[in-house]
Amino acid sequence: MTGSAGANGQAVIDTASTSVFHKFLDRTYPSIDRGEGVWLYTTGGGRILDACSGGAMTAGLGHGVVEIADAAEAAMGDIAYYYAHHFTNLPQERLAARLVDIAPEMAKVRFLSGGSEANETALRLARQYHVDRGEGTRWRVISPAQAYHGGTMATVSLTGRPTFRAPFGPYLSEHLHIPPSTPRFDPTGAAALDALDEAIEQAGPETVAAFFCEPVSGASLPGYSPPDRFWEGLAERRDRYGFLVCFDEVVTGMGRTGGWFAYQGLPITPDIVTIGKMLGGGYMPLAATMCRQPVYDVLASGSKEFDLGHTWDGAPLSCAVGLAVLDYLERHDLAGLAAERGPALLDRLRAALEGYAIVGEVRGRGFLLGVEYVDPRDGVSIPPDRLEIAERIDACALENDLLVMSTHPNADGFAGDQTVFAPALTSTDEELDEMIERLARVVGEVDRTVTDRLANGGTT
Ligand SMILES: Cc1ncc(COP(=O)(O)O)c(C=O)c1O
Known part of the structure; x- marks a missing residue:
């Protein structure tokens, strides 16, 4: 990375010499102090091209949008915060109404501060729905094993990945996981349906809540969605067994995959949908749990409350920023443009990465694309864990002043290393070309390193 060496621990922070408890404890972290569009500026004077909307698929409008900052300032001047127990506020009411307009299948919206909270809220809602209907035996959740739905204990329970679950096993609920329906294991979606049937049978249908x-997967299988046959089969089983379908659209919601919500392009309508990330656009921690009218009606005529929220739920400041983000998305038709521009973006990325032995598949929808890596010796298998392709890609990308986000779930056995390519929806064609060119350079370098090392019998 250029220009990142700094004095006094200002520009590059060493984890050993800071008071911050960083995520990785054996690294140096460059410090970013400004962003504009798809560019991040380091304290040391470097400039990084952001191909992943801030790294977590969140800053979908790009950085430094003045209208959003103005809306936040105005809301802070009016009133920033009060607790949602006694009062409501116009930004919250308006934002909920606007979300229901763009998600007409949904009827009610509960605002939260992050995706994990939204998913926990979805779990509580599903459970309370069944309890209020007099079916208190229903509590188990079935989910694809490769999933990531958040970092709180209830949401970690939803993943079947051993590396995420360890060492927290004693805190996790015993839900059920089916193998992810990926092209490698299940190209038609039939195997996932068989696994679902088996899980329902084993658990007893009367215990299954959701x-x-x-x-469409975010980081866990970037850009992947099972075939229609799986969704149709899931809808059939919901009708047969009476569980709810909850979609985590924390990554995909608000236009990321082209269209407002990814579920709108699938042959199934979920009962509960969670959104986050692009709802606040990286300008405010903001998320939501939405549900269909029949789900709400059960609580409205049952326990008549849906308590246990969080301090910042529906606060005027967060919702005012959410409204400004939605205004911006609508004014620039960014969801529509993501649908229109997505196929060409995918073609360009595929063409640029063609021929590299470590690249297995390049896939995705709208502005949520993914690269899945394979063992270069057979072009199919999950790469050996020790090759650490994901780590190499991210490090080499930063050396090339490019931000992408790669994951390394190899040890879990469901998928290999992958890179998420999820630029801001406002990126120009020239910026996208530059991101693709840099990523191709990075993949080429890592491809050479990895194949050389394998050829020389090396392990790292
Ligand atoms: C699909 C998905 N769900 C939920 C979450 C959790 O969201 P948060 O980190 O805002 O709690 C994430 C975070 O990356 C995610 O990718």
């Missing part, structure tokens, strides 16, 4: 998944 099926929980992403309609």
Whole structure:
């Protein structure tokens, strides 16, 4: 990375010499102090091209949008915060109404501060729905094993990945996981349906509260969605067994995959949908749990409350920023443009990465694309864990002043290393070309390193 060496621990922070408890404890972290569009500026004077909307698929409008900052300032001047127990506020009411307009299948919206909270809220809602209907035996959730739905204990329970679950096993609920329906294991979606049937049978249908998944995967299987046959089969089983379908659209919601919500392009309508990330656009921690009218009606005529929220739920400041983000998305038709521009973006990325032995598949929808890596010796298998392709890609990308986000779930056995390519929806064609060119350079370098090392019998 250029220009990142700094004095006094200002520009590059060493984890050993800071008071911050960082995520990785054996690294140096460059510090970013400004963003504009798809560019991040380091304290040391470097400039990084952001191909992943801030790294977590969140800053979908790009950085430094003045209208959003102005809306936040105005809301802070009016009133920033009070607790949602006694009062409501116009930004919250307006934002909920606007979300129901763009998600007409949904009827009610509960605002929260992050995706994990939204997913926990979806779990509580599903459970309370069944309890209020007099079916208190229903509590188990079935989800694809490769999933990531958040970092709180209830949401970690939703993943079947051993590396996420360890060492927290004693805190986790015993839900059920089916193998992810990926092209490698299940190209038609039939195997996932068989696994679902088996899970329902084993658990007893009367214990199953919900099926929980992403309609198109974010980081866990970037850009992947099972075939229609799986969704149709899931809808049939919901009708047969009476569980709810919860879609985690924390990544995909608000236009990321082209269209407002990914579920709108699938042959199934979920009962509960969670959104986050692009709802606040990286300008405010903001998320929501939405549900269909019949789900709400059960609580409205049952326990008549849906308590246990969080301090910042529906606060005027967060919702005012959410409204400004939605205004911006609508004014620039960013969801529509993501649908229109997505196929060409995918073609360009595929063409640029063609021929590299470590690249297995390049896939995705709208502005949520993914690269899945394979063992270069057979072009199919999950790469050996020790090759650490994901770590190499991210490090080499930063050396090339490019931000992408790669994951390394190899040890879990469901998928290999992958890179998420999820630029801001406002990126120009020239910026996208530059991101693709840099990523191709990075993949080429890592491809050479990895194949050389394998050829020389090396392990790292
Ligand atoms: C699909 C998905 N769900 C939920 C979450 C959790 O969201 P948060 O980190 O805002 O709690 C994430 C975070 O990356 C995610 O990718």
